[in-house]
Amino acid sequence: MYIDIHCHVIWGVDDGGNTREETFHMLDAAAADGISKIIATPHMTPGVYEFPEKRFQEHMAIAREYIAEKGLDIELDRGAELLYTELTPRLLREGKVPTLVGTNHPLIEFSPTDSWEHIRNALQKVSSAGFSPVIAHMERYPAVKSIDQVRLLKDSFRSLVQINARTLLKKQPLMRRKFFNRLFEENLVDFIATDTHSIPGRETCMTEGLAALEAQYGEECLSRILQKTEYFFGS
Numbered sequence: 001m002y003i004d005i006h007c008h009v010i011w012g013v014d015d016g017g018n019t020r021e022e023t024f025h026m027l028d029a030a031a032a033d034g035i036s037k038i039i040a041t042p043h044m045t046p047g048v049y050e051f052p053e054k055r056f057q058e059h060m061a062i063a064r065e066y067i068a069e070k071g072l073d074i075e076l077d078r079g080a081e082l083l084y085t086e087l088t089p090r091l092l093r094e095g096k097v098p099t100l101v102g103t104n105h106p107l108i109e110f111s112p113t114d115s116w117e118h119i120r121n122a123l124q125k126v127s128s129a130g131f132s133p134v135i136a137h138m139e140r141y142p143a144v145k146s147i148d149q150v151r152l153l154k155d156s157f158r159s160l161v162q163i164n165a166r167t168l169l170k171k172q173p174l175m176r177r178k179f180f181n182r183l184f185e186e187n188l189v190d191f192i193a194t195d196t197h198s199i200p201g202r203e204t205c206m207t208e209g210l211a212a213l214e215a216q217y218g219e220e221c222l223s224r225i226l227q228k229t230e231y232f233f234g235s
C-alpha cells in the first residue's frame with residue numbers, strides 16, 4: 001500500500017475539483033490504485049491569496065465521512081502545496097501555513113519559469129526557518145538541471161525531492177533525460193506522489209508509475225523510495 005504525499009483531492013479550494021462527487025471519485029480511484037494514505041495538498045500562495053480554510057475543513061470532514069461510509073482503506077491527512085513567496089518562511093515559522101501532516105516538511109512549489117537563484121534562495125530561507133522542504137515535482141523546473149545543483153539543495157538546505165508518478169510514464173525530453181536518470185541512479189529522489197487533479201490526464205497513477213520506476217531503475221531503487229516515504233510520513 002502506498003502513501004501519496006501530494007494530491008489535490010479536496011474539491012472547491014483550488015484547481016483540484018469542483019464538486020464533492022469529484023472528490024469521492026478521486027478517493028475511490030486512489031483506493032483502487034493501492035493508496036492507503038493521502039495527504040491532501042491544496043495550492044496555497046502564502047501571504048498573497050487567502051486560502052478558504054473553513055471550506056477546506058468542511059470538505060475534508062465530508063471526504064472522511066465518505067471514506068468511513070464506503071469502508072475505504074484510506075487515511076486522509078492534511079498538508080498544502082505552497083507556491084513559494086517571500087512570506088512563506090515567516091508564515092511557516094509562525095505556524096500559519098500547513099506543512100505535510102504537521103511535520104517539519106512543507107511541500108514547496110515554484111513556477112517553471114523561476115530562476116536557479118530564486119529556487120536556491122527560497123529553499124535556503126525555508127531551511128533557515130527550521131524546515132526541511134519537500135520540492136514539489138522537481139522535474140518541472142528547467143532551472144534545476146544539474147546533479148550538483150540537486151546535491152547542493154539537499155546537502156545545504158535539507159531539501160527532499162518529490163517527482164510525479166505520471167512523469168515516470170512519459171519519455172523525458174532528450175535534453176533532460178540524462179539528468180532525470182541520474183536523479184534515480186544516484187538515489188536523489190525521495191518521494192513519488194500522484195499530484196492528482198480531477199482533470200483528464202491528471203488522474204492517479206501510482207501503481208503504474210512505480211512499476212515503470214522499478215522496470216527502469218530496479219527494485220532496490222523502488223523499495224528505498226517506498227521505505228523512505230513510510231519513514232517520513234507513515235503512521
Ligand SMILES: [Fe+2]
Pocket residue numbers: 006007008081136195
Ligand atoms: Fe500539485
